[in-house]
Amino acid sequence: RLPAPLKRLFIIGNSGLTSLECLSGEHPPSLESLWLERCSTLASLPNEPQVYRSLWSLEITGCPAIKKLPRCLQQQLGSIKRKWLDARYEVTEFKPLKPKTWKEIPRLVRERRQACRS
Numbered sequence: 001r002l003p004a005p006l007k008r009l010f011i012i013g014n015s016g017l018t019s020l021e022c023l024s025g026e027h028p029p030s031l032e033s034l035w036l037e038r039c040s041t042l043a044s045l046p047n048e049p050q051v052y053r054s055l056w057s058l059e060i061t062g063c064p065a066i067k068k069l070p071r072c073l074q075q076q077l078g079s080i081k082r083k084w085l086d087a088r089y090e091v092t093e094f095k096p097l098k099p100k101t102w103k104e105i106p107r108l109v110r111e112r113r114q115a116c117r118s
Contacts, residue, residue: 018041
């Protein structure tokens with residue numbers, strides 16, 4: 001169980017955690033920062049919008065078991081001010097651009113990052 005007023009959650013180098021479903025529930029935390037780094041077995045994040053509603057900082061890097069971000073988190077990405085994501089997660093943001101080849105994705109990621117910094 002996590003405390004209800006949880007504002008920041010940093011999980012770094014955890015190889016036993018498989019899910020963060022504990023973030024959802026009766027009283028979801030008002031998370032402002034969520035950092036997941038090198039969590040090799042973490043495979044799922046909650047797919048409940050209220051979990052990410054207050055989020056302004058997000059980092060997900062080196063978490064190979066997370067194959068896809070939950071839909072509600074994908075929809076929130078544009079409103080998260082500070083984010084560092086592995087490129088495979090950022091690809092979901094390019095759906096309107098429809099890259100023709102995988103070779104275009106690094107360029108699109110760079111352009112998107114530059115636009116976010118501006």
